[in-house]
Amino acid sequence: MIQPPETSDSEDGTEDAGILLEWLSKTIAWNCADCGASLCGHDRLLSRALIGIHSTRCIACMARRTQCEPEELDSRLNSYICRRACYAAAWASIDSSGCTHSSSPKASPPIDLPTTASTAEWDTATEKWDAADLGCGDLVLPLRGKLRGMLPGTRLHLRATDPAAPVDLAAWCRLTGHLLVASTPPEYLIQRRSGD
Ligand SMILES: [Zn+2]
Ligand SMILES: [Zn+2]
Known part of the structure; x- marks a missing residue:
């Protein structure tokens, strides 16, 4: 696999994290569109990763809609965020004093990449x-x-x-x-x- 050069402009994802932070500040009052639960910045970031920018939902409601276990979905979304510099940077900058999240998303085992196909x-x-x-x-x-x-x-x-x-x-x-x-x-x- 070709690695990005050390000097790449967006190497640390700062620019993209800025877009995410702007979205987080715009959606600060958004609750879960299904159950009305209030959502912290982490919750909204997890929601954005799965369902996009136009609405936010809690893990429980997204799990119900996608028919998977809430813990499983939470873990999948955390590992997704871990692997994307822009999301990880945005996550780290969210104040976690008022919620149960830690300052970094939960790391998980590496993903096997399928490499070959005939x-x-x-x-x-x-x-x-x-x-x-x-x-x-x-x-x-x-x-x-x-x-x-x-x-x-x-x-x-x-x-x-x-x-x-x-x-x-x-x-x-x-x-x-x-x-x-x-x-x-x-x-x-x-x-x-x-x-x-
Ligand atoms: Zn909900
Ligand atoms: Zn949180």
Whole structure:
């Protein structure tokens, strides 16, 4: 895997964390859209990672909607945030004096990256998308939309040159239930999940 150069502009994710912090300050009064529970900044960041920028929900309600255990979802979201510099930086800057979260997201075991696929497997893709150098956040939002428009079980051949994409995509696919079939940066093969 090619590592980003040490001097990369967005190496520490500062710029992207700024976007997240701005969103956090805008949504400070947002509660869970389902049950009305009040949400701390960490809760809102976890919510943003799963359901995006337009509404916020508590872990319990997101778990119910995605039909998984709250603890499992919490752990998956924490590991997702750990692996993305922008989210991790935003998390660390949230005041945790009024809530039960610690100043860093809960680390979890590393994700195994699928690395190889035969030529025949790449040929199974029914859609192709070149995301160029879209990174942190900018990549997964349109990716979510692309996959939503595809039939369950069909595959997308994605090209993404962002240096963090291999880890981001593995974490995001595990988080959302899509299958990362192959990862040979900058090429990725993603199988759409069977649910909605
Ligand atoms: Zn709720
Ligand atoms: Zn918190």
